[in-house]
Amino acid sequence: MPIPNEYNALISLLFRRTMEGSITWEKIAYNQLQTTINDTTIRIWAGEDDQTNERFVAFQLRDYPSSYDDNTIDHWYVEQGDSGYAQMLDFYDTVRRQVSGVSERLKSLMSYLETVDSDKIDSSNESGSRNPF
Numbered sequence: 223m224p225i226p227n228e229y230n231a232l233i234s235l236l237f238r239r240t241m242e243g244s245i246t247w248e249k250i251a252y253n254q255l256q257t258t259i260n261d262t263t264i265r266i267w268a269g270e271d272d273q274t275n276e277r278f279v280a281f282q283l284r285d286y287p288s289s290y291d292d293n294t295i296d297h298w299y300v301e302q303g304d305s306g307y308a309q310m311l312d313f314y315d316t317v318r319r320q321v322s323g324v325s326e327r328l329k330s331l332m333s334y335l336e337t338v339d340s341d342k343i344d345s346s347n348e349s350g351s352r353n354p355f
Contacts, residue, residue, distance in 0.1 A: 224306045264282070266279065268280070281310070
């Protein structure tokens, strides 16, 4: 299923605001990420359908705060090959990188590698091997 029409503008705005850093997301499960804006919790996750083996990205709106267990307002997903899948996967990956602190880690690595002498780089790992592969 493609991205529902009424969600296109919201997804674009969430993506842009996430890229700007004005929306903060948190990891709530292995591949589930969420943020709460006003009275709505937004969840996004990606995976592979157990029955069809199709890759997907799912999106959910939830009532917040809520006193009942199933507080889902709306839920939909796009599968690989659907219109909008690439956009949603890019959005999910951007959110995942933000939650994981990838940008900060890359800056730290770059700063270290640019300032340390090449013979002083500590690239050992726990096994003592220098090649992690």
